[in-house]
Amino acid sequence: MNAPTGLTELVNAGNVFFLLWGAVLIFSMHAGFAFLEAGSVRKKNIVNALTKIPTDWAVSTVVYFVVGFPISYGITFFGKAAGLIGQDSGYNLAHFFFLLCFAAVIPAIISGGVAERMKFGPQVLAGAIFVGFAYPFFEGLVWGHFNVLGSDTGWLASAFGAGFHDYAGSVVVHAMGGWLALPGILLLGPRMGRYVNGDSRPLQIHSVPFVALGSWLLMVGWFGFNVASAATLPTISGLVAANSLLAMGGGLLSAVLISKRDSVFVYNGALAGLVAVCAGSDKMHPLAALAVGAIAGIIFVKGFLWANEKLRIDDVLGVWPLHGLCGAWGGIAAGIFGYEALGGIGGVSFMSQLVGTVACIAVAVTASFIVYGIIKATYGIRLTPQEEMLGSDLAIHSGKAYPEELI
C-alpha cells in the first residue's frame, strides 16, 4: 500500500467513523424520547409510550431507506452490496444512518404531543408518511439536492445574499416536528378530564425520575446531533460544541429563574436551549448562544403555560412550544446572532432565515392537516372513551408497566 492511498483510506474511514459516532449518540436520544414520554404520562400509558418510540424508529428506518433519503439527496441503495460500499468505506450508508436519526426524531416529537389518547396504527402510519415524504421534501429544500432554500446558489441565496442556514436542524428537524404535531393535537382534542366545564385540570405526570433520565439522554446525545452535523472529520468545529453547551446552560438557567425551580421545567429548559442553538451553532459566538438558549428557556416555560392553560391545547409533553416555537426561534436567531456585527461568523441573511422558517411551518401544518385529517375522517385517530379511561397500555398492548403488582 503506498502512502497517499493509505492516507485517503484513513480520511474516508475517519469520515465514516465520525458520522457513526454522531449517529449512535443521536440514536441514544431516542431512549431519551421514550423515557421523557414514559415519565410524563399517567401510569396507565407507560407501556404505550415505551412501545411507540421504538416502533416509530423501526418504521422510520425502513421508510427513510426506501423513499425518504432518496427523495432528499437523490441517492438510492438498490444496487449490489459491493457497490454500496464504493471507494469511500460506505460513506453514503453512514450518512443515511446519521440522517435517519434526524428523520426519526419527527415521529418521536409528535408522539409526546398526542400521548395517552391516540390509536396505535394511525400514529405509526402518520409517522411513516411524514418520514417518507413531508420531512424529506423540506429536508431536500434545505440540505438536499433541491436547489431552493439552503444552497449557496439557490433561490433564497440569489434573493437575499445568503441561503437559509440550518446547521443541525432547529427548523428542518425540530420546528418541522413541532408544527407537524400541532394539527394532530388539535384534531385529536384534549384528553378526557383535562378541561372540565371551563376549568383546567392538570393530569399529573407519573415519574419525575423518568423525565430526568429521558432529558439527560437527550442532552448527552444532542452533541452528536450538533457536532457531527459537520458531516466530515476535517470540518469538525469546537465552536459548535461550545455553543451547544452554552445554549443548553442558558435555557436551563432561565427556566430555573422563571419557573420557581420546577424540576420538569428545568429539564425542558435545557432541551429548549439545545433546540434553538442547532441552526446557528456554527455561526454564533458562545455568549450569543447563551442568550439564544436563555430566550428559548423563557419561550418554553411561557409558551407551555400559554398553550396548555390559555389556548387549551392539550399538548402532553409541550412538544409544540419546545420543538415548534423554540425551533422557529432558533432559525430566526441564526439570522440575528450569525452576523459579524454581533460577534458571529457571517454569511447569513435575516430575511432568508425568516423565509426558510415560515416555509417550514407552512409545509408542516399543511402536511399534518391533510394526513391526520384523512386518517381521522376514514379510520379514526382517537381511542374510544372506554379505552382511554382503561388506559392505552391495556387497551392497545394488553399489559401494564408493572405486571408483578397485579393481583
Add this chain to the structure above:
Amino acid sequence: MDTNMTMIQCVFKGDRLYEVQKAMEDIGVVGMTIWEVKGHGRQKGHIEHYRGLVTTVNLLPKLMLEIVVPEKDVEEIVTALITAARTGDIGDGKIFLLPVADTIRVRTGERGPEAV
C-alpha cells in the same frame, strides 16, 4: 334533634376522583377518607399478556370514599355521588350505607355529630 349518623362507602373509578371530591365540596362535606382498593363485582376482570404468557386479572383498581354524615343528609349526598361517579359503563362502582354508633374527636374527646 336527630343525632343518628351514617357512614357512606362509595367504590368508584379513579378517573372520577375530581368529580367526586368536587361534588362533596359543593354539598358541604368537610372531611373524607379515600382508599385505594382493588376488587371486582359482576363484571370480572380482563386478560393481560406478557411475552406471550396470559394472565387473567380479576381484581381491578378502584377508589373508595368513606364519609360519616348526619342521616338527614344521606339522600342528597348519595344522589350527588351517583351523578359524580357515573360514566354509564360497567364497573362504575357501588355505594354502601352503614349505621354509625358514635364518633369521637381524638384531640378534644368530643362525641356525637359535632365530632364528625
